[in-house]
Amino acid sequence: MTSPEAREEAVLEAVRKRRELVNDAIPEELPIKRPERLYEASRYLLDAGGKRLRPAVLLTTAEALADVEPLSATYRSFPALDDSGPIDVMAAAVSVEVIQSFTLIHDDIMDDDDLRRGVPAVHEEYDLETAILAGDTLYSKAFEIMLETGAEPDRIVEALDVLATTCTKICEGQSLDVTFEERIDVSPDEYLEMVEQKTAVLYAASACLPAILLGADDETIDALYGYGLDIGRAFQIQDDVLDLTVPSEQLGKQRGSDLVENKQTLITVHAREQGVDVDGLVDTDDVDAVTEAEIDDAVAELEAAGSISYANETARDLVEQGKNRLEVVPDNEARELLCELADYLIQRGY
Amino acid sequence: MTSPEAREEAVLEAVRKRRELVNDAIPEELPIKRPERLYEASRYLLDAGGKRLRPAVLLTTAEALADVEPLSATYRSFPALDDSGPIDVMAAAVSVEVIQSFTLIHDDIMDDDDLRRGVPAVHEEYDLETAILAGDTLYSKAFEIMLETGAEPDRIVEALDVLATTCTKICEGQSLDVTFEERIDVSPDEYLEMVEQKTAVLYAASACLPAILLGADDETIDALYGYGLDIGRAFQIQDDVLDLTVPSEQLGKQRGSDLVENKQTLITVHAREQGVDVDGLVDTDDVDAVTEAEIDDAVAELEAAGSISYANETARDLVEQGKNRLEVVPDNEARELLCELADYLIQRGY
Numbered sequence: 001m002t003s004p005e006a007r008e009e010a011v012l013e014a015v016r017k018r019r020e021l022v023n024d025a026i027p028e029e030l031p032i033k034r035p036e037r038l039y040e041a042s043r044y045l046l047d048a049g050g051k052r053l054r055p056a057v058l059l060t061t062a063e064a065l066a067d068v069e070p071l072s073a074t075y076r077s078f079p080a081l082d083d084s085g086p087i088d089v090m091a092a093a094v095s096v097e098v099i100q101s102f103t104l105i106h107d108d109i110m111d112d113d114d115l116r117r118g119v120p121a122v123h124e125e126y127d128l129e130t131a132i133l134a135g136d137t138l139y140s141k142a143f144e145i146m147l148e149t150g151a152e153p154d155r156i157v158e159a160l161d162v163l164a165t166t167c168t169k170i171c172e173g174q175s176l177d178v179t180f181e182e183r184i185d186v187s188p189d190e191y192l193e194m195v196e197q198k199t200a201v202l203y204a205a206s207a208c209l210p211a212i213l214l215g216a217d218d219e220t221i222d223a224l225y226g227y228g229l230d231i232g233r234a235f236q237i238q239d240d241v242l243d244l245t246v247p248s249e250q251l252g253k254q255r256g257s258d259l260v261e262n263k264q265t266l267i268t269v270h271a272r273e274q275g276v277d278v279d280g281l282v283d284t285d286d287v288d289a290v291t292e293a294e295i296d297d298a299v300a301e302l303e304a305a306g307s308i309s310y311a312n313e314t315a316r317d318l319v320e321q322g323k324n325r326l327e328v329v330p331d332n333e334a335r336e337l338l339c340e341l342a343d344y345l346i347q348r349g350y
Numbered sequence: 351m352t353s354p355e356a357r358e359e360a361v362l363e364a365v366r367k368r369r370e371l372v373n374d375a376i377p378e379e380l381p382i383k384r385p386e387r388l389y390e391a392s393r394y395l396l397d398a399g400g401k402r403l404r405p406a407v408l409l410t411t412a413e414a415l416a417d418v419e420p421l422s423a424t425y426r427s428f429p430a431l432d433d434s435g436p437i438d439v440m441a442a443a444v445s446v447e448v449i450q451s452f453t454l455i456h457d458d459i460m461d462d463d464d465l466r467r468g469v470p471a472v473h474e475e476y477d478l479e480t481a482i483l484a485g486d487t488l489y490s491k492a493f494e495i496m497l498e499t500g501a502e503p504d505r506i507v508e509a510l511d512v513l514a515t516t517c518t519k520i521c522e523g524q525s526l527d528v529t530f531e532e533r534i535d536v537s538p539d540e541y542l543e544m545v546e547q548k549t550a551v552l553y554a555a556s557a558c559l560p561a562i563l564l565g566a567d568d569e570t571i572d573a574l575y576g577y578g579l580d581i582g583r584a585f586q587i588q589d590d591v592l593d594l595t596v597p598s599e600q601l602g603k604q605r606g607s608d609l610v611e612n613k614q615t616l617i618t619v620h621a622r623e624q625g626v627d628v629d630g631l632v633d634t635d636d637v638d639a640v641t642e643a644e645i646d647d648a649v650a651e652l653e654a655a656g657s658i659s660y661a662n663e664t665a666r667d668l669v670e671q672g673k674n675r676l677e678v679v680p681d682n683e684a685r686e687l688l689c690e691l692a693d694y695l696i697q698r699g700y
Contacts, residue, residue: 034522035522035525035526035529037525037529038521038522038525106482106483106486109478109479109482110478110479110482110483128459128460129459129460129528130525130528132456132459132460132482133456133460133521133524133525135486136456136485136489136517136521137518137521137522139486139489139490139517140489140514140515140517140518140521141514141518143493143510143513143514143517144511144514144515144518147507147510147511147514152503153502153503153504153506153507154503156503156507157497157503157506157507157510160493160497160507160510161494161497163493164490164491164493164494164497165490165494166490167486167489167490167493168487168490168491168494171388171483171486171487171490172384172385172388172487174483175385175387175388175480175483176385178479178480179385179387
């Protein structure tokens, strides 16, 4: 039996190795070409970093399905589950990361966030026009890239259907998120529905796309979609918890900024139901003016209401549910890694 | 031989009849659902009007290819060129119009234009966040709608490839247009390249998509793409000419606004090459402050330099070239209508 530390080290190493391959593939799929300023702006956030968790899920799911040793098969020319030709699952992984990057660029404009991944947001580094256009370019590029996996036409059609409906749901989720900021009666179920649309669907797409492209059956595709939805929701809940519990330096932004900016999280939604005056927890709505002591007091009150435990438990339940869905996949090292990836999403410290 | 007036009347009637059918199909393909505000904002500009010229090109091309009497076949269940099942060419037409609407919403933000089709722009009627998100929603919806034509999978893949690369080119063209505003050495060829990307590719997509979906050969697909590129460029040049020559009331905005806002057009690019001080033609850069007399003087100078004639001739040549490309299509009433549509694009008064 390996120790929890050794297991976490192993999953981090697995994510890191796939990240390096994804980082190599991004400029191949999205070269800087004329008009250069547009493509530089489109690449800016992608090049600034990111854990590449969604591509890691996609690539590892492909390995689990094909029942190959992790990192033993070439992602650019990956074995399908039947006699059809080799599949470029790396293109699919880059496509998903490109969608993620497009949504971040547009979200930062909408939320008026100046910083992302420790660098200025695209609309700050360039300008509003360029940021809108860079996001729009990434949007269509993601479809172009997904068209190049070499899969059978009917599987490409199904993959593009998943990609398009995923993008629509992300927009719907973002729209719900905006309307939630003005409401005080959002229920935990409503919150989780919003998170499913805004965040979890892209994890769901990442998990089911290799199944579609490699030719798995519908039961497997559906189960993997469910796995992605579960771990994606858990991922967002963990983000909400980390915003309150991780020191600002480590977080890269002010701890408790969600509270200051009146963002709904599973924690605040639960606390309201427990009768906590959430809007009164922090007096200011300026992240630069809030003190660590104020955040400490707010966190203490949320802990007393059981809201942070509630969020942690919900995330843990979702991860367990997600892992159980993997039973349709061959029992192998890559499947084990998908379970560890799920655990990592809620154990990570930032 | 019918008179020019009767021919123009006939083409207007043909456009009007197809517009009505497209207007009926839009709410079917894009119903208002939860979150309502997002879908209302997405529909706002589509519902405000528009000539539906690109859908008219698409639907008429389908009729020419299938060699059927105009308006005799149901667009929702249109005969393919081979034994494959019926094709929903109306879905393809709506998809193209939805892309057009998405680009207008984002362009109006980028250009800070307050009015569109006589109503406030989406970012004015709603807000910046909603306008960005409405455009993003239409973007993925266009792909979802194009996925529902019922065509063979390999043809759907090709159609989605055209749609995705078209969107990328529109972004590239818009980016070039922005950089051109700061340059005084743009050549007519560079300008036409920008117009091809920003405007003409969507006409090209409209003309070639039915060929792809109905199963035409590559030669036909390429020829129709070329027809669309030619008439699309002519359409934009005509827009540039109309901005200078049509009274403000009829235009729905200040005549000469392109000159006031220092936008490059084929006319100004040509005039600069002829030594005209284009930037000095109008003193103000405020459309509300310019006088009709100033615009008259500017137009007279551009006419004297031969720049307006040059634009008219270029548009005429492009339309002739485009019409010649239609020889690959069966000689029938719908093909005649495609020729008349091309003529209409440069004869229209607004």
